[in-house]
Amino acid sequence: MSSSPHSPAAPTDGAALHEEALQALGALTGREEARFHPGQFEAIQALVAERRRVLVVQRTGWGKSAVYFLAALLQRRRGAGPALIISPLIALMRDQVAAARRAGVRAEAISSANPTEWRDIEEGLAADAIDVLLVSPERLVNPRFREEQLPRLVDRCGLLVIDEAHCISDWGHDFRPDYRRLRDLVAQLGTEVPVLATTATANSRVVADVAEQLGTGGADGEVLTLRGSLTRESLRLGSLSLADDRQRLDYLVRHLDSFEGSGIIYALTVSAAEDLASLLDRPGRRVRAYTGRTDPEERAELEQALKDNQVKALAATSALGMGFDKPDLGFVIHLGAPSSPVAYYQQVGRAGRATDRADVLLLPGREDRAVWEYFATSSMPxxxxxxxxxxxxxxxxxxxxxxxxxxxxxxxxxxxxxxxxxxxxxxxxxxxxxxxxxxxxxWHYDAARYETVARARREEQQAMLAYEALSGGPEQCRMVFLARQLDDETAVPCGHCDVCAGPWYPAPDAPAAAGDRPGEEGADERVAALLERVGVPVEPRASWPSGLDRLLGADAPKGRIPEGERAVEGRVIARMSDLGWAVPLRELLRSDEDGRPVDAVVPERIGSRIVEVLKDWDWEQRPAAVVAVPSATRPQLVSSLAAGIASVGRLEDLGALDLAPGAAPLRGGGNSAFRVADLWERFSVGEQLRSRLEQLDGAPILLVDDVIDTRWTMAVAARLLRRAGSGPVLPLALAQQA
Missing domain, CATH: 1.10.10.10 (Winged helix-like DNA-binding domain superfamily/Winged helix DNA-binding domain)
Structure with a gap:
């Protein structure tokens, strides 16, 4: 196919274009009888015949990708250059490339997953042998791509597609800053190049923001917005509130096989997803973990295993989200609720694309709000x-x-x-x-805008809680509720969610599904073992952060921490993101309404768990003494923890390190270099402690604190103790933040 930069297509007869597009649709779907959904051809016609800027907001499974692949193919036939598709996820790119090639569209992708192929792709673009190029929005920031490839693509681009366009809007549930760069890209193209933006999850506020980002439209100066009903008739929605993690996990163990087909079980944290996979996986019914820690190659293998029904479920974080395409996905279960009904709709939309029914069940948790707050406060500049x-x-x-x-x-x-x-x-x-x-x-910090966005997110959290509490019949239908969160007023009661028709999912005390061996034997024991598990290892810091000399002067440490000054592997009861003991630990380590940490004596229930951790600790030599990290926020908690350990373990209580006069509570957040600088002169070893350390003749000691966050407090304190003559230093705390 030949092309010329921005060559305008000749006027296209509507009937002829429709027939040509139908033939291409048959090739894309593999079905000659395939017909367009309402709105699909209208979008194609606006792009190909009118070269407009179009925003398509349609439910998952409607066929948005068909619109842009067919528009790209038809544009190429009319002499236009290759289409550039901005796609947010590598997994999504893989599926999009495969779908395009099925339709005879020559498609390639440039991402971090295929750097060895970039040169061949560049040569293919130069030879005009590529119809569609997919790139991530982050690629637009890469200096080499921006300076070498992007100008040529802009000069020859025949169609720009912005997939998952809600990422443009910081009002959206999945804002990605690099998407806002697309406004400049649209402006560079000029009005003669058609632009398509697509999303399945945008309310009116996000739609308006996306349309504004697209800028001036084509011939008539407007962005054409094609918005359809966002309800999904195939989804059978439900929400089941259970008292605690034990009941939620017991429910999944007993009743997972009641959910037909294969599906996704979403968790809010990486550790929860990994624990869930470990609990539910068994020979003959595989459940695997899919998180941000999963290697890219393994992600691709797991996605394919789910598509091929080789696993019952993937226990996943939001890392498995936009663009994952398994038309017959049978169910989506959430162990913990996302912070927004829109985000929830986006995730459950993975199910039931090509089936008459798919089951969607929410199992909200007590920890949900704490997780929401953590992510909300970490995402705003x-x-x-x-x-x-x-x-x-x-x-x-x-x-x-x-x-x-x-x-x-x-x-x-x-x-x-x-x-x-x-x-x-x-x-x-x-x-x-x-x-x-x-x-x-x-540059101006738009405080008013960020506060408005933060307020909108708090409102979304309240809406998610309202979704969980729906009851009382069809007037509170779950699908209607979700659709109206997306400002779709066309929704009518679905008739089959648990509010419309009553609970469709097994009752918590119902017998396990036939053949569900985990439900028949050992379920209680496995759940208890997971939830009662205590003693998470904490790796010590091995190297000092770079750049300390800028903060501490020429004598600042650098490189590897010497073995003789380094802490050894430590322990905590649990991570704050874990299932099980994380809930009582979060309660103990909470702050009051004014944000001040609550200080209290360690309760007996928590103290007994610390004893278990000590019993199971496989140290080379039993510690002889306990030293506390002095706390400016929870002195009573830390001192009672250290004294209790010394008493139960019959260890010498050496008291605490000295705290520098006037030391304020450590700031949250920050990076490693600044945290070490804050800690460097915060503690010291008093003469009495130094003398007692020397008398221990190199025996190990426990270094006790309430929470381990960055691990730098333990690293700096361990260095001081080792230099003062102590033996190996074993960090011990109630919890680890991450």
Whole structure:
């Protein structure tokens, strides 16, 4: 196929275009009798015949990908250049490339998963042998791609597609800053290049924001919005509130086989997903974990295993989300609720695309709100952090890599990467060869907007709680509720959710499904073993963070922490994200309404778990003494923990390290270099403690604190104790934050 840059297609007869598009649809679907859903051809016609800018908001499974693949193919036949599809996930790209090729569309993708193929793809683009190129929005930030490939793509682009377009909007449940860069890309294309944005999860506010991001439309100056009903007749929705983790896990063990086919069980945290997979997996009914920690190659294998029904379920975090396509997915279960009904709708929309019925069950948990709050507070940039970054880049005089910048600003790595993207999209910083630079462009922190977004997210959390509490008949239908959260007022009661028709799922005390061996024997024991499990290992820090000399001077430590100054592997009862003991630990370590940590003596129930941890600890030599980390926030809790351990274990209670006069509570967040700098002179070893350490003649000691977060407190304190003459230092705390 030949092409010329932005070559306008000749006027296309509507009937002829419809017939041509129908033939292409038959090739895409493999069914000659295939026909368009209402709105599909209208979108294709607007793109191909009128070169408009189109926003399509349609439910999952409606066929949005068919619109852009067919439009791309028809554009190519009319001499246009290749289509550029912005796609947010590697898994989604794989499915999209396969679908395009089935329709005879020559498609390729550039992502972090296939760097060895990039050169061949570039040569294919140069030879005009590629019809569709898929890239992630993050690729637009890559200096080489932006400088070498993007200008040529812009010059020849025949169609721009922005898939999962709700990611453009920071009002949306899945905002990705790099998507906002697409507004500039749209502007570069000019009005003669058709643009299509698609999403299945956008309310009116997000729709308006996305349309505004698309900018000026085509011939008539408007963005054409094609919005259909978002209800899904195949989904049978339900919500079952159980008292605690034990009841929820027992329910899944006993009744998972009651759910037909294969499906997804979503959990809110990585550790919960991994624990769930371990609990439910058995020969003949496989359940595997799929999280952000899963290797890319294994992710692809797991996705294919689910598509081929080789597993009963994937226990997954939101890492398995947008774009995963298994038309016959039989069920979606949530162990814990997402923070937004829109996010929930997006995840459950994976099920029942090509089946008459798919089951969707929510099992909300007591920990949900704490998890929501954690993610909400970690995703918003602060004015202080932004100012630190801009000042550091302006003063550097040369590009700074993210690790180098991290030594200059007190922002944790994940938050820093997000903030840089926000600033880059706003034009205040730029990613160039060698790192980041400040552009000098003025930048204003839009506090009012961020507060409005934060308020909207709090409202979404309340709406999710309202969804869980629905009852009272069809007037409170679950599908209607979700549709109206998306501002779809066309929804009518579904007639088969648990509110419309009564519970369709097994009652908690119902017998297990026939043949469900985990339900028949050993279920109680396995659930109890998981929930009562205590003693999570905590790896010690092995190296000092780079850049400490900027904060502590020329004598700052660097490189590997010497073996003789390093803590050994420690223990906590549980991670705060775990199932089971995380719930009482979160309650014990809570803050009051004013945000002040609640301080109390360690309760007997928690103390007995610490004793279990100590009994099961496979140390080389039994510790001889206990030292406490002095706490400015929970002194009573830490001192009672240390004293209790010393008493029960018949260990010498050496008291606590000295706390620097006037030491304030440590700040939350921040990065490793700044945390170490904050800790460096915070503690000291008093003369009495030093003398008693020397008398122990190198015996191991337990170093006790309430919570282990970054692990730097234990690293710095262990160094002090070792240099004062102690033996091996074994960190011990109630919980670990991550």
């Amino acid at each position: 602060s004015q202080e952090s932004a100012s630190q970054v801009l000042t550091a880049l302006a003063e550097a005089g040369a590009p700074l890599s993210t690790p180098a910048l991290e030594t200059r600003v007190d922002v944790r790595r994940s938050a820093l990467e997000l903030l840089l993207k926000v600033l880059a999209v706003d034009g205040a910083v730029q990613n160039v060869k060698g790192g980041w630079i400040a552009t000098g462009a003025p």
